[in-house]
Amino acid sequence: NDQNDLYVWDRGRVLCDENGRAVRMVGIMESVTELKRLEDQFRQAQKMEAVGRLAGGIAHDFNNLLTTILGYSHLILETIEPDDPRRLDVEEIRKAGKRAAALTQQLLAFSRKQVIEPKVLEVNAVVANLDKMLRRLIGEDIQFQTELGSAGHIKADLGQLEQVIMNIAVNARDAMPRGGRLTIRTGSAVFDEAFIRQHVGARIGQYASIVVSDTGCGMDKVTKLRIFEPFFTTKDPSKGTGLGMAMVYGIVKQSEGYIWVDSEPGKGTSISVYFPRVQEEGLPLDPADAALALPGGSEIVLLVEDEDAVLSLVRGLLRSRGYTVLEASNAAEAVRISNDFIGPIHVLLTDVVMPEVSGRELADQLRQTRPDMRLIYMSGYTEDTVVHHGVRMSDAGFLQKPFTPDLLLRKMREMLDRPQDGMVM
Numbered sequence: 001n002d003q004n005d006l007y008v009w010d011r012g013r014v015l016c017d018e019n020g021r022a023v024r025m026v027g028i029m030e031s032v033t034e035l036k037r038l039e040d041q042f043r044q045a046q047k048m049e050a051v052g053r054l055a056g057g058i059a060h061d062f063n064n065l066l067t068t069i070l071g072y073s074h075l076i077l078e079t080i081e082p083d084d085p086r087r088l089d090v091e092e093i094r095k096a097g098k099r100a101a102a103l104t105q106q107l108l109a110f111s112r113k114q115v116i117e118p119k120v121l122e123v124n125a126v127v128a129n130l131d132k133m134l135r136r137l138i139g140e141d142i143q144f145q146t147e148l149g150s151a152g153h154i155k156a157d158l159g160q161l162e163q164v165i166m167n168i169a170v171n172a173r174d175a176m177p178r179g180g181r182l183t184i185r186t187g188s189a190v191f192d193e194a195f196i197r198q199h200v201g202a203r204i205g206q207y208a209s210i211v212v213s214d215t216g217c218g219m220d221k222v223t224k225l226r227i228f229e230p231f232f233t234t235k236d237p238s239k240g241t242g243l244g245m246a247m248v249y250g251i252v253k254q255s256e257g258y259i260w261v262d263s264e265p266g267k268g269t270s271i272s273v274y275f276p277r278v279q280e281e282g283l284p285l286d287p288a289d290a291a292l293a294l295p296g297g298s299e300i301v302l303l304v305e306d307e308d309a310v311l312s313l314v315r316g317l318l319r320s321r322g323y324t325v326l327e328a329s330n331a332a333e334a335v336r337i338s339n340d341f342i343g344p345i346h347v348l349l350t351d352v353v354m355p356e357v358s359g360r361e362l363a364d365q366l367r368q369t370r371p372d373m374r375l376i377y378m379s380g381y382t383e384d385t386v387v388h389h390g391v392r393m394s395d396a397g398f399l400q401k402p403f404t405p406d407l408l409l410r411k412m413r414e415m416l417d418r419p420q421d422g423m424v425m
């Protein structure tokens with residue numbers, strides 16, 4: 001077993017021979033690896049919460065002190081003669097006070113006490129707008145690219161969202177002193193039942209994602225664990241404050257989002273932030289509508305299925321996601337449609353076991369005239385059984401019934417987006 005797995009002895013007993021000597025122990029070992037991981041995540045979240053409260057308290061008191069310092073230095077500057085040599089000293093006090101105020105501002109953001117103005121924002125527009133500034137910030141030794149996907153809208157404070165992106169990008173820059181590549185990708189994600197079971201505190205729903213990846217030095221385990229801690233920095237004190245990621249964390253949490261760090265020493269870093277998506281008018285997207293976020297397409301599908309209920313379900317799903325669906329309830333009908341249809345049929349989605357002509361025979365026949373057509377089998381039998389019946393799986397997709405809409409739509413895209421044999425790019 002995996003060295004890192006943890007087990008507890010659940011229940012068991014000792015088996016004895018006729019003489020009462022213990023010969024063997026039988027029982028159940030239960031894996032608690034998963035439990036341990038969730039517990040660790042939870043502890044980490046609690047710690048951040050506590051540190052956040054502390055930071056918020058300090059920042060609040062500091063703001064009062066700084067108001068006094070800045071106020072009085074201002075008053076002195078007003079009353080002092082322009083050529084008084086002490087003027088420069090007071091200027092220095094005021095500058096330091098302002099720097100300190102900027103730091104407390106960051107601390108407050110971390111502890112979520114900053115006054116913010118959430119608005120509906122289009123994620124891609126925000127990222128595109130930052131492009132120029134980011135390029136300047138990052139410098140010319142680093143290749144910078146953005147890939148804008150279907151991230152949609154979120155409700156957040158514009159300044160804060162920009163801070164999040166800039167802080168992460170600046171860290172990426174610092175991690176690549178000798179140049180490299182920085183990529184910002186936007187897109188969307190669905191957190192479903194399975195996902196939230198794996199991730200403490202995550203809630204079901206649709207999220208916009210912003211992923212910032214660099215090819216820099218990466219992080220060891222300890223750094224990764226402490227990255228969000230205020231004042232944690234591995235940089236020279238003149239360069240790092242250790243507040244950047246703490247602030248990012250605070251903002252993301254305030255927006256009910258998530259942040260994820262993937263990094264290994266020498267292998268670069270990828271920071272993913274997720275914000276709950278909203279409709280353009282600002283209403284939250286119904287988590288039950290998560291299917292809306294499933295991938296669609298505009299290709300033409302020939303659907304062959306002898307079970308009426310399955311046929312109409314699959315047809316409805318595919319049409320709702322933009323596909324054009326030609327349908328047949330048996331092989332003969334499918335052949336007729338294929339012969340009559342002028343233009344490409346991009347994919348054949350067929351049941352395997354059908355009366356008279358099987359899905360495999362149908363596929364063989366249609367592919368003589370449509371060699372480029374992609375192929376997906378559906379069956380209530382397992383893939384093994386189907387392969388046993390002479391189906392060649394190497395270039396076909398397989399959906400085991402019953403399948404979820406999610407699986408069907410993803411399989412469609414997987415097969416349609418796959419490069420053709422012999423032209424791997």
Ligand code: ADP
Binds near residue numbers: 218242
């Ligand atoms: P600072 O940048 O002031 O050090 P941050 O809170 O922004 O503070 O980051 C904390 C620490 O996390 C950094 O000092 C660095 O060690 C690590 N870190 C953050 N982002 C990256 C990255 N992209 N690559 C490597 N290390 C990183």
Ligand code: MG
Binds near residue numbers: 167242244
């Ligand atoms: Mg930083």
